[in-house]
Amino acid sequence: MRVTRLKNVRIVDGIHASSKPTDLYLVGPSLARQLPPETRIDATYDLEDHIAMAGGIDIHTHIGGGKVNLARLMWPERSTKEADEKPWLGPLSAPVPGTWETGQRYLQMGYTTCFEPAMLPANARQSHMEMRDTPWLDTGGYVVLGNDRMLLNMIALGAGQEAINDYVAWMVASSAAMAIKVVNAGGIDAFKFNQRQLNVDEVHPALPVRPRDILWSLSTAAEELGLAHPLHVHCSNLGTPGNITSTLATLDAVEGRRIHLTHAQYHCYGSDGPHGFSSEASKLADRVNRTNHISIDVGQILFGQTITLSADTMHQFANRKFASPRKVIFQDLECQAGCGLLPFRYKESQFVHGLQWSIGLELFLRIQDPTRVFLTTDHPNGGPFTGYPHLIRLLMDYDFRMSIFDRLHPDVRSVSTLPSLKREYRLDEIASITRLGPARALGLQNRGNLNPGSIADVAIYRNDDNPETMFSSPTMVFRCGELVLRDGRILGDCQKTVLISDFQTRQDALRWGARPEHSARWQKLYGYSPWLTALRTDEFAEDGLRVEHAHWHR
Amino acid sequence: MMDESNPKPKVCSFCSLVCEIPNLDNRSEDPIGLADGAVVAPGAVGADGPEHEPWCSKRSIQRKLVPLRLASMANVQSAAVTSDAAVTSDAQDSFLESSLRIVSQQLRRSSSILVTGRIHCVESARGAIELARRFDAAIDPWDSDPASDAISAMQRGGGYSVSLGEARDRADLWVVVGQDSLLEQTPRLASAMNRGESVRLLLLGRWSDASIQNFKSSGFDVICIECELEDLPKRLGQCMRVGQTHSESQVGQWLLEAKYTVLLYAPSALDFEGRDLWIEALDRWVLQRNETTRVATLSWGTLQSSFHQTCTWLTGFPGRIKFHGGKPHYDPHGYRAKDWADRQSASAQAKSRSLLVWVDDSLEELPRELLELDLPKLIIGPNQGSSNHQADRWLPAGIVGVTHTVNMFRGDQTVLANVHCDCHPGTQMPSQWLKRFIS
Structure with missing residues (x-):
């Protein structure tokens, strides 16, 4: 077993507070702090003036699946210039690049694990295949429920929580998912019936079901099944002024059960001020600070061109007039969800965009526990993931933050409270929002930290006064103990792992699809057997992937 | 059709995945979900009684003949190699090895390569794209105009x-x-x-x-x-x-x-x-x-949807690309397969340095326009065709969903399904051939 010694390195993982340099050992695929004296060391790297962090974990990034591929397809006019000396510092070749470029660019920032947050059940196979073709990253995905007509019918007919749990267990298992994602509960389906808005306590146009019922049923299922990650929620009324009301109602709907609110920046808007659009970040942050069952990822926007993509057809369609350039794609999908894509340019000079930028930063700065607020741009919706080092600098450097704030629309400068938030993130807090916190929220005990026995995914950064420079280019990245990147150059391939949630009834979950009554109902709705699209974990092994199960540590 | 150990339905890989197929060897098996109309009744299968619609008998007869056809073709080919090369060991192995050697040389010698064909599953698409990347080739399915x-x-x-x-x-x-x-x-x-x-x-x-x-x-x-x-x-x-x-x-x-x-x-x-x-x-x-x-x-897409989808996620483009230094360059007009073939065959100089790699997941006969092309061709698929070009080489391969389990997109390009079948021993899939040339 290969043993690597990282000598004189400062460990920053959000757990170990010491600032003294120490030695860290990579023993095969695992970490160790001490070794028996007779141990043969294969390689030693003296890392004075460097820090070691666990491999980064992106809890919410759109990297695989039907709409991601559509986004690639709709943007052919990309840069084709040849690689320069440090290609990893430049922009992506397209807002949503191919899988190889995605894997390469994440690795070049020190990220090693990523999660696709919106796998349609009918399309989960594609999501996993794309992620399998994304090199250097361990991956997982969340299955989209909450607009699937089969579930809505079960709730409407009062099928009971036990039956719903069985169905959810099948969906999670047959999609090889880490978690359940709900997108605008019931709203996507309501839009298929030509309803243009659906609030948390409004009834679906065709079924006696409210979003509140859906959220309650799914959060209960996640809890009772014991899924590793809580219900992952994209709230109703995405991007709509005044949506803080429905966001707080969503949090109430789960009645104290665990919940993860995703791209929260888009869900804490008021409707005050000169433009009828204001920040309510403090209300959401207060709620997170007062409780311990809520985590969020921010979905920070970054100025520039991107493509927004979402399963939330209802709100994407409402925003179609903002597409830049003017082309939009929408799909209604398989009685399960939908998708909407529109290219979008966030501009510093635009009031709404400027306020969105400051709202995202407010959330980061107002939420006190860095293990419950996670760094994301909801790639590519708020901006590309390659903007993370820039975002880290925004969080660590007040003056830098203000230098950009001063360029925003004058009305943003007059209404935003951002200047009063003087907090500057420390390195250990950066480790928490990019590693430790996401790992804990996902039930991944052996990732996101540098504890003995954890996976030897390690990123080494040279200390630098400019955090953007520092986090743009780790000097080394190890995957499962193997050095795969040095000074930006990729040295080799690595074993990939797919991450799947374990839960109490996992062994039996797939039997749901074999029961004649379920099979017949599925066949009637979809026109094909439930097994046509179902994934079995042994397929991953056949494809050369390792499977790792995540657990909820209560 | 469905059992505890392997409940995956068998799906017809030639109809864009809109119908499950019954067990061809068990005509008495009860169909599942007949009332929904998306499943074929056993009585509809086979030439002896198309009680419902003729399509299924058409497809089913083709499916039943393919393994026999593959076996006989492979035998002919390996026998020829054995006598030509005076190889005394197992004919099948020697055929694979000699093919590998010859084709690898051919690929290295050619300075202008087009990878094309009728690519219907994710596995073949991955292999074809990787081959194109490795040899800085152009890649585009043969009949890609509709898509x-x-x-x-x-x-x-x-x-x-x-x-x-x-x-x-x-x-x-x-x-x-x-x-x-x-x-x-x-x-x-x-x-x-x-x-x-x-x-x-x-x-x-x-x-x-x-x-x-x-x-x-x-x-x-x-x-x-x-x-x-x-x-x-x-x-x-x-x-x-x-x-x-x-x-x-x-x-x-x-x-x-x-x-x-x-x-x-x-x-x-x-x-x-x-x-x-x-x-x-x-x-x-x-x-x-x-x-x-x-x-x-x-x-409603063609069977080549799986290629376009796979190519998009691997390269960012749906096809019609050429690799330079491993990077894809997209030109929907310049890298159209048929135009490339016309250009290369029109020039004596270009012709000598060219190679057309045909990857075939289809049951259909090879297109006449392909066989008539005055270009060296490497054909990987179940059909040899009747090309007279001296440099042409055929590597027999199985059929998606008939001899090998694969992943394919339905015609609407949203559902990706595992098209399961019992593996047919002794046949190589196009993706397996391609992997050998890359590794």
């Missing part, structure tokens, strides 16, 4: 589309545009579209009585209007306006009454100039209609 037109229309203006399952459940009006070739390619489509109740369907274009009957017997309430399709997007708008003032017009009435209209067409069944502009105009009309009601298109 390319649909993609370029979407890239310009976007659109609003719907998947088959959604349309099946939600549509209260179907408008099916095109001609008989749509049902020839996917004979079971009409059944798969219907959820088991009477639904309105407007057939526009050139449809035979048999096709109309196919839709009717699948449960649709059909009005067929024979018309030229070129100006359809414009006429749909007019029809709506007419409908508003003349309520006696049944078509206008249907369009106005519909809560969810689905416009289905297959780009491959639209055989007129300006197909991309036609699709773009239709998409624009659909997007506009969604301001007030719900309408969506269902563009």
Whole structure:
């Protein structure tokens, strides 16, 4: 077993507070702090003036699946210039690049694990295949429920929580998912019936079901099944002024059960001020600070061109007039969800965009526990993931933050409270929002930290006064103990792992699809057997992937 | 068809995954879900009694013959290698090894390579793209014009589309545009579209009585209007306006009454100039209609959808690319497969340095225009064809969903399914051949 010694390195993982340099050992695929004296060391790297962090974990990034591929397809006019000396510092070749470029660019920032947050059940196979073709990253995905007509019918007919749990267990298992994602509960389906808005306590146009019922049923299922990650929620009324009301109602709907609110920046808007659009970040942050069952990822926007993509057809369609350039794609999908894509340019000079930028930063700065607020741009919706080092600098450097704030629309400068938030993130807090916190929220005990026995995914950064420079280019990245990147150059391939949630009834979950009554109902709705699209974990092994199960540590 | 240890249904890999197939060796097996119309009754299989529709017997006979055909072809080939090369050990192994050596040399020698063919599964697509990347080749499926037109229309203006399952459940009006070739390619489509109740369907274009009957017997309430399709997007708008003032017009009435209209067409069944502009105009009309009601298109792709999807996620582009230094360069006009072949064969100098790699997942005969090309070809697939070009080489390969389990997209390009079958020993899949050349 290969043993690597990282000598004189400062460990920053959000757990170990010491600032003294120490030695860290990579023993095969695992970490160790001490070794028996007779141990043969294969390689030693003296890392004075460097820090070691666990491999980064992106809890919410759109990297695989039907709409991601559509986004690639709709943007052919990309840069084709040849690689320069440090290609990893430049922009992506397209807002949503191919899988190889995605894997390469994440690795070049020190990220090693990523999660696709919106796998349609009918399309989960594609999501996993794309992620399998994304090199250097361990991956997982969340299955989209909450607009699937089969579930809505079960709730409407009062099928009971036990039956719903069985169905959810099948969906999670047959999609090889880490978690359940709900997108605008019931709203996507309501839009298929030509309803243009659906609030948390409004009834679906065709079924006696409210979003509140859906959220309650799914959060209960996640809890009772014991899924590793809580219900992952994209709230109703995405991007709509005044949506803080429905966001707080969503949090109430789960009645104290665990919940993860995703791209929260888009869900804490008021409707005050000169433009009828204001920040309510403090209300959401207060709620997170007062409780311990809520985590969020921010979905920070970054100025520039991107493509927004979402399963939330209802709100994407409402925003179609903002597409830049003017082309939009929408799909209604398989009685399960939908998708909407529109290219979008966030501009510093635009009031709404400027306020969105400051709202995202407010959330980061107002939420006190860095293990419950996670760094994301909801790639590519708020901006590309390659903007993370820039975002880290925004969080660590007040003056830098203000230098950009001063360029925003004058009305943003007059209404935003951002200047009063003087907090500057420390390195250990950066480790928490990019590693430790996401790992804990996902039930991944052996990732996101540098504890003995954890996976030897390690990123080494040279200390630098400019955090953007520092986090743009780790000097080394190890995957499962193997050095795969040095000074930006990729040295080799690595074993990939797919991450799947374990839960109490996992062994039996797939039997749901074999029961004649379920099979017949599925066949009637979809026109094909439930097994046509179902994934079995042994397929991953056949494809050369390792499977790792995540657990909820209560 | 379904058991505890392996419950995956067997799906016909030649009809864009709209129908599961019964066990060919067990005619008495009970079908599952007959009432839904998407599953084929055993009685419909085989030449002895097409009780339902003839398509299944057509496909099934082909399926049954393929393994025999593959085996005999492989035997002929390995026997030839054994005698030519005086190899005394196992003929099959020597055939593989000698093929590998010769083809690897051929690939290294050629300075201009096109990877093309009929690539129907993710596995073949991955292999073909990796081969192209490794040898800085161009890559594009042979008959990619329909898909390319649909993609370029979407890239310009976007659109609003719907998947088959959604349309099946939600549509209260179907408008099916095109001609008989749509049902020839996917004979079971009409059944798969219907959820088991009477639904309105407007057939526009050139449809035979048999096709109309196919839709009717699948449960649709059909009005067929024979018309030229070129100006359809414009006429749909007019029809709506007419409908508003003349309520006696049944078509206008249907369009106005519909809560969810689905416009289905297959780009491959639209055989007129300006197909991309036609699709773009239709998409624009659909997007506009969604301001007030719900309408969506269902563009039924060819079996090559799996290639376009895979190529997009691996490279960022749907095809028509050439690799330079391992990086893809997209040119939807410059890297069209047939144009590349024409260009290379027109120049004596280019010809000598060229190689066309044909990757075939299809049961069909090789296209005549391919066989007539005066270019060296490497053919990886079940069909040898009858090329006389001296440098041509054939590597026999199995059939997706018949000899090997693969992953394929349904025609609506949203559902990716595992097309399961019992592995046929002794055959190589195109993807397996390709992997050998890359490693």
